[in-house]
Each structure stands twice: as C-alpha cells, then as structure tokens.
Amino acid sequence: MILDGKAPTGKIQDSWDNYRFELKLVNPANKRKFKILVVGTGLAGASAAATLGELGYNVEAFCYQDSPRRAHSIAAQGGINAAKSYPNDGDSIYRLFYDTVKGGDFRAREADVWRLAQVSNNIIDQCVAQGVPFARDYAGYLDNRSFGGAQVSRTFYARGQTGQQLLLGAYSALSRQIKAGTVKMFPRTEMLDLVVVDGEAKGITIRDLKTGEIRVHVGDAVVLASGGYANVFYLSTNAMGCSVTAAWKAHKKGAFFANPCYTQIHPTCIPQAGDYQSKLTLMSESLRNDGRIWVPKKKEDLNKPANQIPEEDRDYYLERKYPSFGNLAPRDIASRAAKEQCDDGRGVGPGGRGVYLDFSTSIKRLGEDKIRERYGNLFEMYERITDENAYKQPMRIYPAPHYSMGGLWVDYNLMSNVPGLFVLGEANFSVHGANRLGASALMQGLADGYFVIPYTIGGYLAKTKPGKVKTDNPECVKSIADVKAEREKLLAINGKRTVTEFIRELGATMWEDVGMARSEKTLTDALKKIPSIREEFWQNVKVPGTGADTNQQLENAGRTADFLEFAELLTRDALHRNESCGGHFRVEHQYPDGEAKRDDENYCYSAAWEFKGVGKEPELHKEPLKFENVHLAVRSYK
Amino acid sequence: MSAHASDGTMNLKLIVWRQKGPNEPGKFETYEARNITPHHSFLEMMDVVNEDLIKEGKEPIVFDHDCREGICGMCSAVVNGVPHGGFKRTTLCQLHMRKFKDGDAIYIEPWRSRAFPIVKDLMVDRGALDKLIQAAGYISAHTGGVPDGNATPIGKRTADYAMDAAECIGCGACVAACPNGAAMLFAGAKISQYAELPQGQVEAPERVAAMINAMAENGFGNCTNHYECQAACPKGIDVKFIARMNREFVKALAQDKVGALAQSGK
Amino acid sequence: MRLFSDSIGRKVVMAITGLLMVLFVIGHLLGNFSIFAHGINAYAEKLHHLPALVWGNRVVMGLAVIVHVILxxxxxxxNQAAKPTKYKVERYLKATFAGRTMIWTGLILGAFIVYHLLQFTIRKTPGLVLEQDALNRFDVFTMVVSQFKVGLIALLYVVAMGGLFLHLKHGIQSTFQTLGLSNGVMLPRYGALGKVLSSVFLVGFVAIPVTIFFGILK
Structure with a gap:
C-alpha cells in the first residue's frame, strides 16, 4: 500500500497557513462534550493536554511517573531551536527548515518540517510568557548559542537545563488546567492497550501502578505522546521507565510503525564504567563548542595520563576529517567517528570505550572561570560520576543511544493510520528524518503540543460524534481481559532469570549488532538471536510478587516483553533499508571516506510497518518522499 | 573485610524500611550488599541487592527512580538520616558508592512527612507537591497570543535569579528534611521565580496567598527557619527564596490582596 | 485576618512580637547595668515618675508575650502533627540545637518571666528584703542582693538566661528571615548578629546574680 501523508501541496511557505484555514473547527460549546485521552506528559503530552484543556476539551492525561513534571524531556540539557534570527546571522524560517531536512538526511516530509520551523518562533514567545527563565544578555534580550552542526546561533537555552525549564513551563500550564477542571491527571498509570472500536481509537487500557487495578478509559480521541524507544539498547540516556510499550500496543492494534531503524547515538556521554551499570549519562553536546576531541595516535600511549601525551601524538580526528565543522560535526558523524577510533584500538579508559574531550586549549584561551561559567554544572556532574576533575584532565566520552527518530507513522495531522489515534513528539516519526539535529527535539515536542494538535485534532473531532463508545463496549471488556491475562502469564512463569538479565541481554545484542554500524550479517544474526531471547523470556523469567499492588518487576517485565517484540521490527527495518542514511549506517553503503551513502533511487520513502503477529513478518507500506524545496544532495560536513 | 579492600569492592549492611502498603505496619529489615564497587551508584547498589532478593524468591525493595541522572526528581530515600544521603548537590541516583567504606551499615528510610503517605517500602506519594503548583504555581498565560519573547527585556541578573529558583527538581527532599514537614523551600522557589519575572508579577499577590493556603490544606507544616531544607536540597536551592516568599506575603498583605482573595473563596 | 491564621502570617506576628521583646530586653539590660554603678535605685525611682511609659510598656509587652506564646x-x-514519624537515624546538616528547642527554651522563659515579675515587680516571693534606702527611695539594690545571695535563685537565673541565649541565637536571625528582610548575603550576617546579641545578653544578665552570689558586687 502506498501511504498518503496528506501533506498540503503548493507553495511551502503558505502550506500550514492555508491548511489551518481549511481545517474544520469544533464549535466552542461542543468542545467540552469531547473527551481526549493524552498518554505521556513530556513536552509534547503536557503542552497538548494543557492547550486542549484550555480550548475547552475534556482531557484525561496519564503518566507512569508519580508526577507529570518528571517525564524524561526534563533531562534535555542543551537548548531549543527557533528561527528568530535575533543574532542577525543569516537565519530564517527557511534556513531552519532547510537545515532540518538536510540534517535528517532527506528522509522527512517537507511540509511537516516547514510547519515545525514556522511555529518554532511562537514556542519561544509562549515559554517566555510562561516564565521560563531563558538565558539573557546584559541588555535583557534573549541569548542564543550555536549548537551541534548549525552554522547560525539559533538555540535558546536555560543554563544546562533547558528541557527541565520547558517541561516545567508546560507542566505549569497543565497544572493550571487541572485546577480549572478541564484536565484530569492520572499519575502512576501505564497504558497497556489501545482500544479500537470500528476501526477508530476510542480508549486505552491502563494499569494503576499503585493499586494494580486494570481499567479502561474511553474517549473520542487518543493522543499518544509516550516518547522514544532508545531503551531497546538497555544502556541509553533514557530514563529507566522509558519504553516502547504504549506505542507498541498501539502498533499491535493496527497503527503503522515507521522507520524504527532510525535511532540516534549521542556522541557526548560518560563512558560505561562496569557491567552493573543501569544507564548512561549524557552531557550536553554544547561541550563540543569549547572542547576538542582526540585519541592518542600511538597505541602505547593509551595507558599514559592524557596530559603526558605530547601534542604531536594526539589525533584530533574530527578536526582532521571535517575541517569546516570540526568538533561540531553532526551527532551521527561524531558518534561513528568515535566508534571507529575505538574499534581501531585507540579508545581510552575502561575497556577502551572512550575518547578524550579536552578543554585545555579553551581554558588557556578563555580562562578556567569562563569555562566554569559555561559548563560548570556539567563538569560538576562529570566529577560526581567519574571522580575526575575535567579542568585538570580531559573528559572521557563515548556515544550512547539517545533518541529515536522513528516512531508511529502519522500523516500531516499527526494522526496515525488508525483514525482518532494521534501521535506527538518522539513517539511519532515525523520531522527528523533519519537524524535529528541538536536542540530540535524540544522544538518538535512543543510545536506538536502547543501549535499543531490543537488545530488538527479539531479536523477529526468535527467529523465524529462525541461519546460514541462506553466502557461496557465489548472491545473494552476484551482489552481489559487481554491485559490481565498478559500480567498473569508473566507472573505465572516463575523461572530462573530476572527481568533485568533479559533486557541486558537484548540490549547487548542490539548494541552490538544493530547499533551504530550495521551490516547484513549482524542484522541477520540479530534476527536469529532476538526471537530466541524472547522465547526464553516467556519460559524462564522470574517476576516476583503479585499484580495486586505496586510491582516494579512486573512493570519492567511488561516493558521488556514489548521490547523483545519491537527489537525484531527495528532490526528488520534496518535490514530492509539497504542504504545508509543519517543515524542508520549500513557498513556496506559508505563512501571511501566513511560517509553514509544514501540510495535515493530505491529508498527515498518512509517505511511504515503493519503488525501481522508476533514473530510473523510485518507488512511494509511505503510513503514516498518528495523534495521540492530542498533538493536531494549528498550531506557533506567537510 | 581487608580482602575486599584490595580489589576495591565492598560489602555493606543495609537496614531498610519495608512496608507492604499505605496502611500496613512497616519494619526495618537487614540485607547484605555484596561486591559493590566504588563506581556503583547508590541505586545500582540497590539493584544488586534486589537481583539477589528476586533470586532468593523474595520481594525486591520498592523504590522510586527514573532518569538516574539527577534531574527528574523521582528518586527519594533517606540515607543515614538525611534525604539523598546529605552529600552536596547530589541526588541519590548520582551518589556513588565511593562515598562509603567496606563494612558500613546504611540505614535507608522513606521520606517521612504527613503530606507524603508511604505507597510501599521506600516509595511515597508526593502528589501534595503537585497540588501546590495547581493552586497557583503558574503564570496564567494562554497558548498563543503572547508578545514576542524580546518584547520585555529582562535583566541578566533577574533572569539568573529566576533560574536559580527554577532549578528545583521537585523531589521533596526539603519536606523530608524539614523537622516540621514544611514545603516552604519548594513553594518559596516557585513564588520567587515568578515574582521576580515581569510576566509573573501581575499575579504575585494572589499566587503567594493561594500557595500558602494550599500548603496548609495539603498537610505541610510551618517554617521555623532551620534551613535544613537548603542543606538537604540536591540542587542547593537557597533559603533566600523563603525570605522572598515571606516578603511577597507581607507585600500582598499590605496591598490587601490576600484578604480579598480569602473572601472570594480562593 | 490572615495575619493570625496563615502559616506565614502567624510567623510574621511572632517575628514582630519577638522583635519587640528583644528591644525590651536591650532596654532592660541597659537599665540593669546601673546596678554596677550603684545607680539602680535612682533608675527605678526615675522610671516610677514616668507611669505612662511604664504602663504602656507593660501592656505592650504583656500582649506581645501572650500572643507570641499562644502562636x-x-x-x-x-508542626509536630505534620511530621508524625521521626527518622530512625537522627542527623542534621544545618538545624541547630537552639533552633530545635525553641518551644522548650520559650516555655522556660515564659515561666521565668512569671517568676521574675512575681519576685521583683509584684514582690510576693519569699525572702525578699523590702526597705527604703538612705535617700528614702525604695531600695531595689538590697532587694536584688537579698535574692541572689540564695544559690538556688542565682542558679535559676543562670539557667533562664541560658534559655534566653539559645532562644535568641536562633530567634534573632529567624526574625529577619521571617519578615522577608533577608537574602543570600544578609542571612549569615543576621546569624552573626543573633549570636553576638544573644551572647551579650547572656553575659550581661548573668553578671548580676553571679557577681552578687560570689560577693563581688556588694
């Protein structure tokens, strides 16, 4: 099937304005008759719930954390892009659009990216009005910095905690609506099924993580903003609770999953220290603005303290290979380059899994105080974790899974192929193509929630009747029974291995075979290993306790079970996409200098997969991508 | 014990509060944490203990955690009498075991406060903090229709002050540390952030009045200026924000906004 | 009136009444010093010629004490109800003994004030020597000496002043914080002020019973 993204045609500059005008509106008096279920309260979910509530819809919002303020958007450090062009350095909406399409290695829908660039400016204004304390200059105007792979300064930031501040802004707007009674908040709940009635998404089944109660909530539309799936690699920068579960359950109910192989590996994370490690910590890539990345040229220098390695024996490989971008090369390129150095046996630190990020040149040039002012909190965090003082010796960094560009397929309205199911933020696949630029995730989350879904959801609701489905609907009853049965099955296995052992095993396989560099062989291997891990899981996992109260092991078991199914789809997608693009790197497809080699003739489409059963081959649907404004070209950062 | 010192690993004794549910009686149980390296984070050490418990067929210790990088504010346990263990600007998830020695006995207790009922073991319900924000911890800005971000210049010092206050991660350590179970640091930081920014000044009197009401309604205590909250805060939020809240209260009182608000039924 | 119902309102009232009492204590201490120059009888005589001041002061202080104590x-x-369960391990990073015992030092001081008034203002405690001096003024000095020669009474005063020291060591800086007059820079300075003032009070007030008991002041 050829999918239609419903992107508006015509001049791109007018596309969103015209489309917005043509969208149907819901009468203000009718809005409160519609109930919208919002899953997830990160930037996308919280901003959507708040805005929809404010518009007068009857909203119910769900998150697995104990408070909506804790969603993992909070951990984003660096900043948020907008095409304000305050620094007068040549930026424009068109340039942000252009950079995003190119940065995504030409695998995103142009119209969606344009819209994102266009509303980016509104986001900044909105956040300022909410009291987000963005960095300011001495005259009192908003400060900007350049960020990961951008040649203009368009990134707005709030110290090293931009995601936190933006999320708290959205959370405050959400809290205001909770008080106003338009939004009802359900913390510590996890969505475990999507209820589809007559082909339309009309409810979700959730488990109350405190009491273990499994119940269904019905509504007129479901908005999924449940984040990404980088935890399929187990060790990632995602929070421990981040999972593919909500998206995967929707997928199993018919929603297409698009481009799961597009995963982003972030270059500046603190390397793994041991096997017991539970997660990796990211440090803002803004560090690359003043830090220089290198490894020793000679292998015999690997065990020497970094300071004793003379300048001429250091290989500043990014500066060498990409003279114009140098240490600021895009994330996928910087990550892969680091892996190459380590695979070449020149990695530093435990297990040779690290490269140096050295501030000595900048400290000499700017002074230690200036560096402390810019990155003090990151240096502090680095020292807390590694016990090393990065003012005196270089940091060690290593890439870590960080973000997933792929996600549930959505059209221009952010609606999946299941009518009534909308997907926002990282959970959808829309704007980042095969690679996301730095400071663009926050932008997308808030764009979707504040400025897109409030319009597009009206287009759907205006054509439907409110309250069509009640909780006694057979689909609801069946959904509850299915979810209960799955929990009971997990609890009944009583095997020998813990959930963590399985997710670690899966993660290690995914990282090794489906990580930064993939080949037909490793992918084929993984497709053999994953089902066998899954099989063993369902026979030998040990989940203690019962389902009748708080049971974190049961929660993890459910998430792991879904990852074990999803991992296969990710791998399959990576195997099918016989080209390299952005974060998806197939070693068979590269230029002699190691650059990703796209195959636009055969793969210039989004791959949306339809679920056909566990372990069964999914069906591929293609959405062809047209590039009418930004012309297909080889992405070069030299 | 010295055998461990040679390879740097430790064995520790954990004395942990176990409680099956909100209304169940709880008690301390003792566990062994074996072969812990100095690089384990505190929560990874707990993971090790839990894996052992599961294999022994026992229920693992329930504790809240999520981002494990010190920003989500989910992790919460009192270690040896102090929330997050009492190391400067460190959440429990970022506390590393190099701060402990082989053979140490570590007491692990849940946040204790009337406003935070225990859910299970070390997990508590901090919904009361959300209630404070819902009371008035926001600027009533509608989505859309706001002026350009640069329309109102905000001095760097003002922005920095607001940011200092806004760094709060809402973990509730201040309440847990306070001998009175008060949430003054949490509320004070939010009130100060918005009172400092021009966008938030319009609603400042009503905000301070409503949030103070909400603190009483949600079971928090009063401030007696021990400053234990600041000392335990993993983000080092300054008690100057409590003084600022008090000042805002007195200002609101002078403007008679507080009384008016009380009459209008909040 | 939210001043008397709100959490912070009541603290503001306590801070203001506390501050009034501190001002009174300063005046009291200065007046006390006349005893070392053998001028206390003259000082007392003068005060009694200013009934408006004396009674105004008594009414204001009386109200301040009552309100302060009730709140x-x-x-x-x-606060105790808000913290129903204490931690097994009791460890504080910042909270002081003085801060945590405010209610107890406060109650000790309250009881002391009652005793002190009964003793030297209403003059109904046992063992008081009540007579006129050579200039036909009421002999405050002899009355005071008659009391502080008694070891138990002198000790009681020392203990009460220890209570005052602890109470004000925490209370003075607390006043500024509660009234919102504090910030990051000033708070440590208020803390220092509190320590200095409360130490001065301790030494100044304790000096009288101690010097009398040991016969230094005759």
Whole structure:
C-alpha cells in the first residue's frame, strides 16, 4: 500500500497557513462534550493536554511517573531551536527548515518540517510568557548559542537545563488546567492497550501502578505522546521507565510503525564504567563548542595520563576529517567517528570505550572561570560520576543511544493510520528524518503540543460524534481481559532469570549488532538471536510478587516483553533499508571516506510497518518522499 | 573485610524500611550488599541487592527512580538520616558508592512527612507537591497570543535569579528534611521565580496567598527557619527564596490582596 | 485576618512580637547595668515618675508575650502533627540545637518571666528584703542582693538566661528571615548578629546574680 501523508501541496511557505484555514473547527460549546485521552506528559503530552484543556476539551492525561513534571524531556540539557534570527546571522524560517531536512538526511516530509520551523518562533514567545527563565544578555534580550552542526546561533537555552525549564513551563500550564477542571491527571498509570472500536481509537487500557487495578478509559480521541524507544539498547540516556510499550500496543492494534531503524547515538556521554551499570549519562553536546576531541595516535600511549601525551601524538580526528565543522560535526558523524577510533584500538579508559574531550586549549584561551561559567554544572556532574576533575584532565566520552527518530507513522495531522489515534513528539516519526539535529527535539515536542494538535485534532473531532463508545463496549471488556491475562502469564512463569538479565541481554545484542554500524550479517544474526531471547523470556523469567499492588518487576517485565517484540521490527527495518542514511549506517553503503551513502533511487520513502503477529513478518507500506524545496544532495560536513 | 579492600569492592549492611502498603505496619529489615564497587551508584547498589532478593524468591525493595541522572526528581530515600544521603548537590541516583567504606551499615528510610503517605517500602506519594503548583504555581498565560519573547527585556541578573529558583527538581527532599514537614523551600522557589519575572508579577499577590493556603490544606507544616531544607536540597536551592516568599506575603498583605482573595473563596 | 491564621502570617506576628521583646530586653539590660554603678535605685525611682511609659510598656509587652506564646504553641503542635514519624537515624546538616528547642527554651522563659515579675515587680516571693534606702527611695539594690545571695535563685537565673541565649541565637536571625528582610548575603550576617546579641545578653544578665552570689558586687 502506498501511504498518503496528506501533506498540503503548493507553495511551502503558505502550506500550514492555508491548511489551518481549511481545517474544520469544533464549535466552542461542543468542545467540552469531547473527551481526549493524552498518554505521556513530556513536552509534547503536557503542552497538548494543557492547550486542549484550555480550548475547552475534556482531557484525561496519564503518566507512569508519580508526577507529570518528571517525564524524561526534563533531562534535555542543551537548548531549543527557533528561527528568530535575533543574532542577525543569516537565519530564517527557511534556513531552519532547510537545515532540518538536510540534517535528517532527506528522509522527512517537507511540509511537516516547514510547519515545525514556522511555529518554532511562537514556542519561544509562549515559554517566555510562561516564565521560563531563558538565558539573557546584559541588555535583557534573549541569548542564543550555536549548537551541534548549525552554522547560525539559533538555540535558546536555560543554563544546562533547558528541557527541565520547558517541561516545567508546560507542566505549569497543565497544572493550571487541572485546577480549572478541564484536565484530569492520572499519575502512576501505564497504558497497556489501545482500544479500537470500528476501526477508530476510542480508549486505552491502563494499569494503576499503585493499586494494580486494570481499567479502561474511553474517549473520542487518543493522543499518544509516550516518547522514544532508545531503551531497546538497555544502556541509553533514557530514563529507566522509558519504553516502547504504549506505542507498541498501539502498533499491535493496527497503527503503522515507521522507520524504527532510525535511532540516534549521542556522541557526548560518560563512558560505561562496569557491567552493573543501569544507564548512561549524557552531557550536553554544547561541550563540543569549547572542547576538542582526540585519541592518542600511538597505541602505547593509551595507558599514559592524557596530559603526558605530547601534542604531536594526539589525533584530533574530527578536526582532521571535517575541517569546516570540526568538533561540531553532526551527532551521527561524531558518534561513528568515535566508534571507529575505538574499534581501531585507540579508545581510552575502561575497556577502551572512550575518547578524550579536552578543554585545555579553551581554558588557556578563555580562562578556567569562563569555562566554569559555561559548563560548570556539567563538569560538576562529570566529577560526581567519574571522580575526575575535567579542568585538570580531559573528559572521557563515548556515544550512547539517545533518541529515536522513528516512531508511529502519522500523516500531516499527526494522526496515525488508525483514525482518532494521534501521535506527538518522539513517539511519532515525523520531522527528523533519519537524524535529528541538536536542540530540535524540544522544538518538535512543543510545536506538536502547543501549535499543531490543537488545530488538527479539531479536523477529526468535527467529523465524529462525541461519546460514541462506553466502557461496557465489548472491545473494552476484551482489552481489559487481554491485559490481565498478559500480567498473569508473566507472573505465572516463575523461572530462573530476572527481568533485568533479559533486557541486558537484548540490549547487548542490539548494541552490538544493530547499533551504530550495521551490516547484513549482524542484522541477520540479530534476527536469529532476538526471537530466541524472547522465547526464553516467556519460559524462564522470574517476576516476583503479585499484580495486586505496586510491582516494579512486573512493570519492567511488561516493558521488556514489548521490547523483545519491537527489537525484531527495528532490526528488520534496518535490514530492509539497504542504504545508509543519517543515524542508520549500513557498513556496506559508505563512501571511501566513511560517509553514509544514501540510495535515493530505491529508498527515498518512509517505511511504515503493519503488525501481522508476533514473530510473523510485518507488512511494509511505503510513503514516498518528495523534495521540492530542498533538493536531494549528498550531506557533506567537510 | 581487608580482602575486599584490595580489589576495591565492598560489602555493606543495609537496614531498610519495608512496608507492604499505605496502611500496613512497616519494619526495618537487614540485607547484605555484596561486591559493590566504588563506581556503583547508590541505586545500582540497590539493584544488586534486589537481583539477589528476586533470586532468593523474595520481594525486591520498592523504590522510586527514573532518569538516574539527577534531574527528574523521582528518586527519594533517606540515607543515614538525611534525604539523598546529605552529600552536596547530589541526588541519590548520582551518589556513588565511593562515598562509603567496606563494612558500613546504611540505614535507608522513606521520606517521612504527613503530606507524603508511604505507597510501599521506600516509595511515597508526593502528589501534595503537585497540588501546590495547581493552586497557583503558574503564570496564567494562554497558548498563543503572547508578545514576542524580546518584547520585555529582562535583566541578566533577574533572569539568573529566576533560574536559580527554577532549578528545583521537585523531589521533596526539603519536606523530608524539614523537622516540621514544611514545603516552604519548594513553594518559596516557585513564588520567587515568578515574582521576580515581569510576566509573573501581575499575579504575585494572589499566587503567594493561594500557595500558602494550599500548603496548609495539603498537610505541610510551618517554617521555623532551620534551613535544613537548603542543606538537604540536591540542587542547593537557597533559603533566600523563603525570605522572598515571606516578603511577597507581607507585600500582598499590605496591598490587601490576600484578604480579598480569602473572601472570594480562593 | 490572615495575619493570625496563615502559616506565614502567624510567623510574621511572632517575628514582630519577638522583635519587640528583644528591644525590651536591650532596654532592660541597659537599665540593669546601673546596678554596677550603684545607680539602680535612682533608675527605678526615675522610671516610677514616668507611669505612662511604664504602663504602656507593660501592656505592650504583656500582649506581645501572650500572643507570641499562644502562636508558638499552636505552630509547634501543627508542626509536630505534620511530621508524625521521626527518622530512625537522627542527623542534621544545618538545624541547630537552639533552633530545635525553641518551644522548650520559650516555655522556660515564659515561666521565668512569671517568676521574675512575681519576685521583683509584684514582690510576693519569699525572702525578699523590702526597705527604703538612705535617700528614702525604695531600695531595689538590697532587694536584688537579698535574692541572689540564695544559690538556688542565682542558679535559676543562670539557667533562664541560658534559655534566653539559645532562644535568641536562633530567634534573632529567624526574625529577619521571617519578615522577608533577608537574602543570600544578609542571612549569615543576621546569624552573626543573633549570636553576638544573644551572647551579650547572656553575659550581661548573668553578671548580676553571679557577681552578687560570689560577693563581688556588694
């Protein structure tokens, strides 16, 4: 099937304005008759719930954390892009659009990216009005910095905690609506099924993580903003609770999953220290603005303290290979380059899994105080974790899974192929193509929630009747029974291995075979290993306790079970996409200098997969991508 | 014990509060944490203990955690009498075991406060903090229709002050540390952030009045200026924000906004 | 009136009444010093010729004490209810002994004030020597000496002043914080002020019973 993204045609500059005008509106008096279920309260979910509530819809919002303020958007450090062009350095909406399409290695829908660039400016204004304390200059105007792979300064930031501040802004707007009674908040709940009635998404089944109660909530539309799936690699920068579960359950109910192989590996994370490690910590890539990345040229220098390695024996490989971008090369390129150095046996630190990020040149040039002012909190965090003082010796960094560009397929309205199911933020696949630029995730989350879904959801609701489905609907009853049965099955296995052992095993396989560099062989291997891990899981996992109260092991078991199914789809997608693009790197497809080699003739489409059963081959649907404004070209950062 | 010192690993004794549910009686149980390296984070050490418990067929210790990088504010346990263990600007998830020695006995207790009922073991319900924000911890800005971000210049010092206050991660350590179970640091930081920014000044009197009401309604205590909250805060939020809240209260009182608000039924 | 019902309102009232009492204590201490110059009888005589000042002061201080005590008890009981369970390990990073015992030092001081008034103002405690001096003024000095020669009474004063020291060591800086006059820079300075003032009070007030008991002041 050829999918239609419903992107508006015509001049791109007018596309969103015209489309917005043509969208149907819901009468203000009718809005409160519609109930919208919002899953997830990160930037996308919280901003959507708040805005929809404010518009007068009857909203119910769900998150697995104990408070909506804790969603993992909070951990984003660096900043948020907008095409304000305050620094007068040549930026424009068109340039942000252009950079995003190119940065995504030409695998995103142009119209969606344009819209994102266009509303980016509104986001900044909105956040300022909410009291987000963005960095300011001495005259009192908003400060900007350049960020990961951008040649203009368009990134707005709030110290090293931009995601936190933006999320708290959205959370405050959400809290205001909770008080106003338009939004009802359900913390510590996890969505475990999507209820589809007559082909339309009309409810979700959730488990109350405190009491273990499994119940269904019905509504007129479901908005999924449940984040990404980088935890399929187990060790990632995602929070421990981040999972593919909500998206995967929707997928199993018919929603297409698009481009799961597009995963982003972030270059500046603190390397793994041991096997017991539970997660990796990211440090803002803004560090690359003043830090220089290198490894020793000679292998015999690997065990020497970094300071004793003379300048001429250091290989500043990014500066060498990409003279114009140098240490600021895009994330996928910087990550892969680091892996190459380590695979070449020149990695530093435990297990040779690290490269140096050295501030000595900048400290000499700017002074230690200036560096402390810019990155003090990151240096502090680095020292807390590694016990090393990065003012005196270089940091060690290593890439870590960080973000997933792929996600549930959505059209221009952010609606999946299941009518009534909308997907926002990282959970959808829309704007980042095969690679996301730095400071663009926050932008997308808030764009979707504040400025897109409030319009597009009206287009759907205006054509439907409110309250069509009640909780006694057979689909609801069946959904509850299915979810209960799955929990009971997990609890009944009583095997020998813990959930963590399985997710670690899966993660290690995914990282090794489906990580930064993939080949037909490793992918084929993984497709053999994953089902066998899954099989063993369902026979030998040990989940203690019962389902009748708080049971974190049961929660993890459910998430792991879904990852074990999803991992296969990710791998399959990576195997099918016989080209390299952005974060998806197939070693068979590269230029002699190691650059990703796209195959636009055969793969210039989004791959949306339809679920056909566990372990069964999914069906591929293609959405062809047209590039009418930004012309297909080889992405070069030299 | 010295055998461990040679390879740097430790064995520790954990004395942990176990409680099956909100209304169940709880008690301390003792566990062994074996072969812990100095690089384990505190929560990874707990993971090790839990894996052992599961294999022994026992229920693992329930504790809240999520981002494990010190920003989500989910992790919460009192270690040896102090929330997050009492190391400067460190959440429990970022506390590393190099701060402990082989053979140490570590007491692990849940946040204790009337406003935070225990859910299970070390997990508590901090919904009361959300209630404070819902009371008035926001600027009533509608989505859309706001002026350009640069329309109102905000001095760097003002922005920095607001940011200092806004760094709060809402973990509730201040309440847990306070001998009175008060949430003054949490509320004070939010009130100060918005009172400092021009966008938030319009609603400042009503905000301070409503949030103070909400603190009483949600079971928090009063401030007696021990400053234990600041000392335990993993983000080092300054008690100057409590003084600022008090000042805002007195200002609101002078403007008679507080009384008016009380009459209008909040 | 939210001043008497709100959490912070009541603290503001306590801070203001506390501050009034501190001002009174300063005046009291300065007046006390006349004893070392053998001028206390003259000082007392003068005060008694200013009935408006004396009674105005008594009314204001009386009200301040009553309000301060009532609110203190109320607030403390609320605070204990807000923290029903204590930690097994009791460890504080910042909270001081003085801060944590405010209610007890306060109650000691309250009881002391009652005794002190009964003793030297209403003059109904046993063992008082009440006579006129050579200039036909009421002999405050002899009355005071008659009391502080008694070891138990002198000790009681020392203990009470220890209570005052602890109470004000925490209370003075607390006043500025509660009234919102504090910030990051000033708070440590208020803390230092509190320590200095409360130490001065301790030494100044304790000096009288101690010097009399040991016969230094005759």
């Amino acid at each position: 203190a008890i109320q607030v403390t009981m609320e």
